[in-house]
Amino acid sequence: MPEFIHVADASDVPDPGTLLVEVDEEMVALFHVMGSFYAIDDICTHDGGPLVDGELEGYTIICSRHGAKFDIRTGAALSMPAIRPTRSHDVKVEDGSVFVRLRETGSGPGIIPTSYSAAETTNSNASSLQSTNEKGAVVPPADSDKNTETQSLTSQTLSEDLVRELLKQVKDPELFVNIVDLGLIYDVSFNPAPDNSKQLVSIDMTMTSPACPAGPQLIADTKRVVNTHEDVADVEVRIVMEPPWTPDRMTDDARDQLGIF
Numbered sequence: 001m002p003e004f005i006h007v008a009d010a011s012d013v014p015d016p017g018t019l020l021v022e023v024d025e026e027m028v029a030l031f032h033v034m035g036s037f038y039a040i041d042d043i044c045t046h047d048g049g050p051l052v053d054g055e056l057e058g059y060t061i062i063c064s065r066h067g068a069k070f071d072i073r074t075g076a077a078l079s080m081p082a083i084r085p086t087r088s089h090d091v092k093v094e095d096g097s098v099f100v101r102l103r104e105t106g107s108g109p110g111i112i113p114t115s116y117s118a119a120e121t122t123n124s125n126a127s128s129l130q131s132t133n134e135k136g137a138v139v140p141p142a143d144s145d146k147n148t149e150t151q152s153l154t155s156q157t158l159s160e161d162l163v164r165e166l167l168k169q170v171k172d173p174e175l176f177v178n179i180v181d182l183g184l185i186y187d188v189s190f191n192p193a194p195d196n197s198k199q200l201v202s203i204d205m206t207m208t209s210p211a212c213p214a215g216p217q218l219i220a221d222t223k224r225v226v227n228t229h230e231d232v233a234d235v236e237v238r239i240v241m242e243p244p245w246t247p248d249r250m251t252d253d254a255r256d257q258l259g260i261f
Ligand code: FES
Pocket: 044, 045, 046, 047, 048, 049, 063, 064, 065, 066, 067, 068, 081, 082, 209
């Protein structure tokens, strides 16, 4: 069981205020609000940003990198793009000295996407069960409603709107929301393929953060679903970070699914 470690004198931290402290070789953000002290990992669970550099509003710390909010009392993630809590720690004050004891896990519940289900998790990881069409592109199982919808879409005239409809089958593996409603698709363009009557499709796509761990999977899935259309010769995906993604780019559907109002 970790022990309480002296990290600061209470007078070292203004009220309200923050202080970066080290506890058992881990960096912890210490907060002083309304006469009480709180401690959470100095790590934003969206993309590792330092929380101690953020803006403190009441009991909420706002990550300076992309604006995720956390409750400093519990570590709970309060807003996108963070969906997981950061770890919170025990704090006590004795004789004007502040002590922190690391917890194994945080207590904050975080944001749980309302659309999450075991079935969706299975689907998102089911590529090994998928078959290929005549072009060699991987398609979902033939008996699913989704595949019926896919077959209907791939027989329609190729257009930007149709590509966006196809891309709604690609879901962020952490948020379980499709990449179109998340606002990740910036541009779709077409060029004739040089050696046949089909089209080369170029897609400008962004990520919720520059180091998004789901990036390679999202790119592969994007190419896969667009390539199912019979008039597509090839798909190019360009990752663009300008303008940067912000939660404002999400549709109302995405907000509903994430329980953000
Ligand atoms: S790293 Fe904190 S919101 Fe992206």
